[in-house]
Amino acid sequence: MTKEFAVPPVVFPSGGNPSAGSNNIQQRRVATAPFQPPRSSTSSIPFMSFDIGSAAASSSSGPLFGGPIGSGGSVPGGTSFEDEEPLLDELGIHPDQIWRKTKSILNPFRANPAVHKDSDLSGPILLYMSLCLFQLLAGKIQFGVILGWIVVSSIFLYVVFNMLAGRNGNLDLHRCTSVVGYCLLPVVILSAASLFVPQGGTFRFAVAGVFVLWATRVCTALMVALADGGDEHRGLIAYACFLIYTLFSLLVIF
Amino acid sequence: MSTDENLGFQSGVPIPGLNPPSNQFGNAFCGAGSGLIREGLGAYGKRICGSSSQYVQSNIIKCFSDPQYYFQVNAHYVRNKLKIILFPFLHRGHWTRITEPIGGRLSYNPPINDINAPDLYIPFMTFATYLVLAGISLGLSGKFSPEALNWQFVKGMASWLFQAMLLKASLTSLGGGEAPLLDMIAYAGYTFTGLCVAVVGRITLSYAYYLIVIWTSMCSGIFLAKTIKLTLYAEARSYDVTIHNYLLLGIAFSPFPFIFCLSNPTGNWIS
Numbered sequence: 001m002t003k004e005f006a007v008p009p010v011v012f013p014s015g016g017n018p019s020a021g022s023n024n025i026q027q028r029r030v031a032t033a034p035f036q037p038p039r040s041s042t043s044s045i046p047f048m049s050f051d052i053g054s055a056a057a058s059s060s061s062g063p064l065f066g067g068p069i070g071s072g073g074s075v076p077g078g079t080s081f082e083d084e085e086p087l088l089d090e091l092g093i094h095p096d097q098i099w100r101k102t103k104s105i106l107n108p109f110r111a112n113p114a115v116h117k118d119s120d121l122s123g124p125i126l127l128y129m130s131l132c133l134f135q136l137l138a139g140k141i142q143f144g145v146i147l148g149w150i151v152v153s154s155i156f157l158y159v160v161f162n163m164l165a166g167r168n169g170n171l172d173l174h175r176c177t178s179v180v181g182y183c184l185l186p187v188v189i190l191s192a193a194s195l196f197v198p199q200g201g202t203f204r205f206a207v208a209g210v211f212v213l214w215a216t217r218v219c220t221a222l223m224v225a226l227a228d229g230g231d232e233h234r235g236l237i238a239y240a241c242f243l244i245y246t247l248f249s250l251l252v253i254f
Numbered sequence: 255m256s257t258d259e260n261l262g263f264q265s266g267v268p269i270p271g272l273n274p275p276s277n278q279f280g281n282a283f284c285g286a287g288s289g290l291i292r293e294g295l296g297a298y299g300k301r302i303c304g305s306s307s308q309y310v311q312s313n314i315i316k317c318f319s320d321p322q323y324y325f326q327v328n329a330h331y332v333r334n335k336l337k338i339i340l341f342p343f344l345h346r347g348h349w350t351r352i353t354e355p356i357g358g359r360l361s362y363n364p365p366i367n368d369i370n371a372p373d374l375y376i377p378f379m380t381f382a383t384y385l386v387l388a389g390i391s392l393g394l395s396g397k398f399s400p401e402a403l404n405w406q407f408v409k410g411m412a413s414w415l416f417q418a419m420l421l422k423a424s425l426t427s428l429g430g431g432e433a434p435l436l437d438m439i440a441y442a443g444y445t446f447t448g449l450c451v452a453v454v455g456r457i458t459l460s461y462a463y464y465l466i467v468i469w470t471s472m473c474s475g476i477f478l479a480k481t482i483k484l485t486l487y488a489e490a491r492s493y494d495v496t497i498h499n500y501l502l503l504g505i506a507f508s509p510f511p512f513i514f515c516l517s518n519p520t521g522n523w524i525s
Contacts, residue, residue: 236327
């Protein structure tokens, strides 16, 4: 009965060589994932894979489609799920740090450069998405434009700052982009507020002016405090920051 | 490395008759100031600087004198230079650049010490100001879109480079061919100040702004002519007066088409 069709004997690596018969069929009925990469302690590449089903993996390296065997009790060779870092830590996103940095921008009169000492780009990305969201609410789809302008303006500020500071200018592009991105917070608030301000009036320009000056003030203070060589060129750097944030406010106003 | 850092302060302007030792200068360019060049060139920088090929190094020197020189500015210089650019006839002093011997060679003083020296901070900032003002002018006439502003950027860049090439070509064909390219880029960029004033005029007054255009292009033309005259007489080998005068006249009228075209921002990619 079992030999109605010629089934070639399947060799399982750890289970020895089971004879063809009911043994095979029982083992074949175990729910396995269609592809399981070889998980072995001898493998040099640490591969994270997750157990699907209750079967544990085979520990020896074998043919690719060996797969886990039904009632196996073997210990998985790679990293287990519990040993991994939390996802946000692994990605380098620290929400409490982002929150602290964003709160420090809210005060236009006193900059807090200590919080911004280690630069990160996840806060700016969050602020960029919220700016795009508010622009979307205003009917303008400008995702690519804003991202491109952030990149160009941070390169511009990086060049200008380092050239002005001369020999001892040590601003690096990551920190520059981080500061420019965080100081977009006033522009985000402007775009949220401009949803309720009537179009084409001087009040709109006045509101935009206030937020642009806020962003400029914070950005200059942070730039001068975080990188050397910017002290005697405060006004020149402030003008560059002012131009950058005016450009973003143009997107919001018009 | 310390001697290289000392050399880094000077511009690469050679006086005719003096050949800068190219090896030393190549190192000065590579070791000098800006982290941008250090980081930006990266591996290629090491290859270029480390290569002992005289041809490569002397070509780099010919194309780009040390850009760090053009950014040694302070607020006082910027204010006074803007006054000279916008009202060149009010400038009481002389127009020559101060030279002083450093390291056995005559070189020009940096802009922080010499009001007549060109710099690159003002051109960059006025270009960006022009973009912002063009955006405002587009927005007030209802034609604002980010693509329009991007096209304005491209058009402004193209006209800046065109004007710089014009200056460089005319000086090279007449003079000794030793006018540094970055100097020409700086001089061409100074017309953006007049352009910004013209765009402000267009925003505030709608038709009287043509008078402002004529006024600012005249001022930019006078400024350019006076500076190029000095460069020409300092470096030209042949003293053919009539060609020089025609050239100076041409340069004096050259900002007019640029200012006229660029101060009318429309959303299209041409015109």
